[in-house]
Amino acid sequence: MVPAPAVAVLMLASDWPSGEDPAGFLVSEKLDGVRALWDGQTLRFRSGLPIAAPGWFTAALPKAALDGELWLGRGRFDELSGIVRHAEPVDADWRAVRYMVFDLPGRPVPFGQRVQQLQAVVAQAQQPWLQVVAQQQVPNAVALQALLKQTVTDGGEGLVLHRASALWSPGRSTTLLKFKPVADDDARVVAHLPGKGRNAGRLGALLLELPNGQRFALGSGFSDAQRANPPPVGSLVTYRYRDRTPKGLPRFASFLRVREGE
Structure with missing residues (x-):
């Protein structure tokens, strides 16, 4: 039996409390791409599985560890997902993919300094498809709300706020936060729960496991086709929610x- 890959060690965002003061944070657009961790040798999904990128793509990456998103542009996640899931990369498709990096995982300096170091690393690589995600300071909560509204109006997904003084740390963080009009998160499918009534004989709900081990049943938002052919056990899915208990x-x-391949 082939052993399961180790899950990539990532820093994960919590939700931004709306109305809070963003002073001390650097703000960037939340890109709707595929999370990709480069360890200096291998490009991996957040699951730890290797990404089948072309040789020219990985050969041009620096030796430094990078964290970022593979990205085609706003509103093109499904197209991107199809490209990066191929076991054999299609070279012509990958020519349109950008690796938008936002952190140097493991560097023992505050995030503000990591951003400066990241800019130097990327500049030295001299690859037009390797880019640093732009960061900015926002003066107050009103300006932050306005920036979110404009970003979404322009086709963006939301914002990410990272405390400039924070050190890198793995796992769910209170210094790395996402701010979106509708909250969402990811969880792993651990079981299919049978349906009742009109859903008898097909999926009733997914039993999902959060990164902290908590589990809950997700029963809404599925099409009839998805209930007949649900996301497989072990896959990572994204769900929206209003708030938390x-x-x-x-x-x-x-x-x-489904976040296929991740």
């Missing part, structure tokens, strides 16, 4: 999509 479980959660 005191125990941290999502309320009013609804299925959004």
Whole structure:
């Protein structure tokens, strides 16, 4: 039996409390791409599985570890997902993919300094498809809300806020936060729960496991086709939700999509 790959060690965002003061944070657009970790030798999905990128793509990457998103542009996630999931990369398709990097994982300096170091690393690589995600300071909560509204109007997904003074740390973080009009998150499928009534004989709900080990049933947001052919056990799915219970479980959660390959 082939052993399962180790999950990539990533820093994961929590939700931004709306109305909070963004002073001390650097703000960037939240890109709707495929998370990709470069360890200096191998490009991996967040699951730890290797990404089948062309040789010219990985050969041009620096020796430094990078964290970022493979990205085609706003509103093109499904197209991108199809490209990066091929076991054999299609060279012509990969020519349109950008690797948008936002951190140097493991560097023992605050995020603000890591951004400066990252800019130097990327500049030295001299590859037009390797780019640093732009960061900016936002003066107050009103300006942050306005920036979110404009970003979404322009076709973006939302914002990411990272405390400039924070050190890198693996796992879910309170210094790395996402700010979106509708909250969403990812969880792993651990079981298919049978349906009842009109859904008898097909999927009723997915039993999902959060990164902290908590589990909950996700039963809404599925098309008839998805209930007949549900996301497989072990896959990573994205769901939307309104808020969380005191125990941290999502309320009013609804299925959004499968993050295939991740």
